[in-house]
Amino acid sequence: MGNTPNVARRSESSRQAIFAAARELCAERGYGRLTIEAIASRAGVSKKTIYRWWPSKGAVILELLDEAATMKAHHPDTGDLAADLRTQLTAVIGMLAPPQTSALAGVIAEALHDPALAHDLRERLIEPRIAEFKNRMRQAQRQGQLSPDADLDVALDLLYGPLYHRLAFHLGMPDPAYLDTLIAHALRSLSMTQ
The missing domain is CATH 1.10.10.60 (Homeodomain-like)
Known part of the structure; x- marks a missing residue:
């Protein structure tokens, strides 16, 4: 034995x-x-x-990314929403850069032409992280850091949209100062009562 x-x-x-x-x-x-x-x-x-x-290289990389995102790109809750968003967004930027060798950028690009990979990317990697983001934002709402009627779908687009816009058009990922400015503007808009 x-x-x-x-x-x-x-x-x-x-x-x-x-x-x-x-x-x-x-x-x-x-x-x-x-x-x-x-x-x-x-x-x-x-x-x-x-x-x-795995059925393809995309599936291998997707599982690898899922594990990496779980370890590196979780949504912390230190009580300081801006700092927590900076930590999380910095982790995402690290996964996207440099785009020429980023596994995440490669899977995103391939998913544009592969509906099955796009589905798996959404289901396995993106949707669970969106749920984590919304949970963190709801906590911020309960703590009075965000307006209780802040639209969390808009919050997602305000904070993450610029990263993917900059990726798609080869504008470079935000540096720390720009990221802080982005977060400050997004939080200011989400803190205002509708």
Whole structure:
């Protein structure tokens, strides 16, 4: 019994090797030049192993991004809404930059042409983070930091829209000073009674 291989441990180590390879290759080559073959070779696994778990490179990267976003881009609640938004938005900016090698920017671009990936991106990565954002904003409303009738869909667009606008048109991600200005203006508009 002691000599029986632990399949779960082997599977998890292969999974982590695949994620590490995909992350490294994206950083080196960019998402567009990423292939399942290159991931398999770098991870030391077969293409068959990857395809057993994921249908495409987009699916591999999406799961990798989901784990990264859970660790890096959560919505803190320190009681200081502006600081918490700065922390969260800075994490998102870090995931989008530089766009040439950002796995997230690559998946977003591919999802424009792949309806199944777009669906999975929304369901797995985007919608849960929107729910977290709205929960954090509702807490701010309860604490009197935002108007109780602030439209949280508009809040989402005011705070995150500029990041994706700047990404789409190659304008560069906001620097810390601009991000602070963006947050201050958005919070000012959301604090006013309608």
